Amino acid sequence: MLSGMPKKSPASPKPPARAPFRLYDLKIVVEKAAGQPMICNHQEGDFFELRGENLSLPAGQTFPIYSLAAVLPLLPAKQRETHPNDWMTTDAVIACPDPHCGGRFRILRTGTSVFDHAAVTAVPLSAPKSSTKSRKRAR
Numbered sequence: 001m002l003s004g005m006p007k008k009s010p011a012s013p014k015p016p017a018r019a020p021f022r023l024y025d026l027k028i029v030v031e032k033a034a035g036q037p038m039i040c041n042h043q044e045g046d047f048f049e050l051r052g053e054n055l056s057l058p059a060g061q062t063f064p065i066y067s068l069a070a071v072l073p074l075l076p077a078k079q080r081e082t083h084p085n086d087w088m089t090t091d092a093v094i095a096c097p098d099p100h101c102g103g104r105f106r107i108l109r110t111g112t113s114v115f116d117h118a119a120v121t122a123v124p125l126s127a128p129k130s131s132t133k134s135r136k137r138a139r
Contacts, residue, residue, distance in 0.1 A: 019117035019125055023079040024109040026050040028071055031093070036102025040064050050075055051113055052120070070097040071105050078107050 030046040032038055041064045048057045057063060071094050082089045096103035117125055 020114050021117065022081075022112050022114050023052060025111045025113055026075060026078055027108045027110045028075075029106045029108065031104040031106050033095075033102035033104050037100075038103055039101035040067060040096055040098050040103055042067055042096075042103050049110070050079070052115055066097050067103065067105065070094055071107070074107065078109070 027047055027049050030042045030044055032044045038044065041062065046061055046063065048055055048061075048063055050056075074088075074094065077088045078092075092107045094105045094107065096105070
């Protein structure tokens, strides 16, 4: 390069296009099954909320880890739109993992939040793939 010539800078990448998606905000509320005592350390009316990946509890309230472990695997699916006939759409009450406890955890969809793909992951969106045929499960 000749001296005095400006250096050529590498092309800066285009800012990613917005790629919004919507998730349900959830509230998980402790209920008591009729005729069964509450054994674990959760009280009727206790709750926690989930917005995106962030779980929050009211100030000063606790929630047992075993009960939380029973509910957590279902929450990402409950945050997403599901088919009306899918059990994930219709079933919303989870039993406490202690078989002697009358605790139940009702998952409520309380609203929606919009997130942007680039704000929640470093993995870029790929180009849309061509249509693929769905396969039916053999019975």
